[in-house]
Amino acid sequence: MAMPPPYPTYPSGPADGALHHPHWWQRRGVRYGALITLLAVSGLVILALVREQTGTEGFLVGLGLAVFPVPLLIAAFRWLDRVDPGPWRNLVFAFAWGACAAALIAIVANSFATKWIATTTADPSGADTLGATVIAPIVEESAKAAAVLLVFLFRRRHFTGIVDGVVIAGITATGFAFTENILYLGTAFGTDQLTGGRGIASVTAATFFVRVIMSPFAHPLFTTMTGLGFGIAALSAERQRLRRALLPVGGLLLAMCLHALWNGSASFGPFGFFAVYGAFMMPAFGLLTWLVIWTRQRELRTIREELPAYVAAGWLAPAEPFALGSMRARRMAREYAAHHLGKPAAKEVGRYEAYATTLAFLRHRGRRGRAGADFGVRESELLNELWRLREVARPALEYAARVAAPPVPVMLPWPAHPWPAHAPAPQPYATRPAHPAAAYPAPAYPAYNPYRS
Template sequence: MLLPVGGLIVVALCGLFLFGLATTRVGVAAVAMGVVAALVPVVVVVAGFLWVDRWEPEPAKLLLLAFAWGACIATITALAINSGAEAVGDLLLGSGHGSKISALVSAPLVEEAAKDAFVLLIFWRRSAEFDGIVDGIVYAGFSAAGFAFTENIYYFGRAFAEYGFGNGANSGVLAAFFLRGVLSPFTHPLFAVMAGIGFGVAARTQQRWLRVVAPLTGYVAGVLLHALWNSSATLGGSKAFLTVYFLIMVPLFVGVVYVIVLQRRREQRIVAAALPKMVERRWIAPSEVDLLSSLSGRRAWRRQARRESGRDAARAVGLYQASVTELAFLRRNRIRTDEDRHRQDELLHTLKTARADAVRLAAGGAG
């Protein structure tokens, strides 16, 4: 009980510190403008990751914690270390060089590590919630979305404080929004997703070496991409930036989306293959197989429950569907340990309870 409360307190204090720091540097009005501008891309990015997570939704509290981690803990960690690296660079190489050292070396190494740390915590402490690549992508994406949200507040706020909305040759908040909110809202999530994929591979293998190498490889890939992105913006000028953007970042983003689509189809096949055996064990009814084997069928079932019996009934049906999916993945990986058997018993209890609640609420609604 004390650990979650302590974690919330730490996140809140970090958030207050960052808010105070931003308002000191650019002013309250600029921070307010930054928040408004930063909300647009973050809503789109979060919606995208929620779409990715539809087959086996992760606990909402963990997704919220991942976002808060990125927005507060990861951001303040990166800020402290990057500022120190910049100061050391200025001291050793001369004034003005520290910012380049920070952007090209410190920022990629530290920011990716700070964002990926939450995925590592989930992988280590909540392994039951980690079933594969999609889970790694979602947790990494939410952490990175939180980080980008806080970073965008400052960048948009600074642009507004210095140039307003922008005029003539000046780059105001509209130009900053176009660059960071329209052209490249996916960059921070893309860098972090590399490690997320690595953790997902590690979750699906029994080979110890791969459980270490895969996440490290993903982290290194994210760091290199981040360094390339920063160097194109810092050293290369507009031509180099556009070359990296269109020839590397956009194709890589498209490739990750393709991987996500393939993984979603894989998840659907795993669930569909498990349903007949669940019918044999009388965990689910035969009439439910078609409803559970597609996202459209599941969505229609929840809508019908909401329409006929209310929101609580729809929530119970959703919990029932999620339990079926978790069981399918657990049995796909086979029941090997006492922990696996305990997890199966928990899921069966949740499944039966949710089904009973849905039936009770449906009967009440019919009455």
């Protein structure tokens, strides 16, 4: 077996080397158990509250209609996170927090605040408007931001930039909107049952059109402002404490303002909703979409720029930085491995791609002075995993680099004298691959296949 090459030298942070034994409340099992219990209890309570307000039939109708945008939104956020995907447990936690804990906090706090305003002000009729435009944005965005904060604090390894913040915030808001839509659609169905509304003129149809068709991205858009603040803070150096503290707060305030503007659009006149929708919501949604896609492309460029250092050290093959920095080449590598060695090999290639991506981002943060004290330990862990999976992943990635590398036109020099009439016409352009992967022969897997009996 070939020995691994030496690690690239890089200064690691200070470490005292002492063993720290956590208290019982700091153990992973205790924390997981407490969190799962909290979410389960919140889910049961929110289920009972929504069912009480909508009735059993209204709850079932609202549940069936509210589920429509959820798969699309989750798929969109998961697509944004494909370059360096976070673990599913973070996304499950974010969705559960939004659907259960944040929704419960919002229902209880909004109801209490609205009743308090109605009993203490001289204008009880304005309590609902004040609650919707002031109280609801503050309470709801703070409750959803708590999930982003928890992931930022306790899953810091998987929260490294803007895309991570947007994805966690968006999934949390998707869960919150799911529960809220059940409540609104179920209540609308109950109203139709009392008034006899039918067809497109029914309250249920109008509510479904506004909340599910026109604005399924409303809550995710608000909360991603908070995610942007946390994401930019994650890119900041640890010594920039003031910036790391103020950026999430600024994102949260922006989310509250957008939420308040959206909720208050109904009081701006008969066309206030459409004015806010066209003048603010759609441009903000388009700008956010451009930003996260641009960030995604920058992440791929970072991979192509950082991994050649490990090629020079002998850890990676020359073709791998290009293949790992192209989503098309990564997909082709997994398909190639699946075709020759089966699905287990494709999963190993996928893990190899994930480890290499994390390694590139780790080195990028290290070069900018943003790596933690465990840089050297984390780097060695990732390199050892890459070395362990190289026999399956490397041929697939070299093949993908060969196929995905685009040809580049190269101008050939023209002769100084006129071209002879009897000679064939000259060809002004020739093509050559843009990547050194072209110098590699087509890779072949070893005859022994460990995945087949």
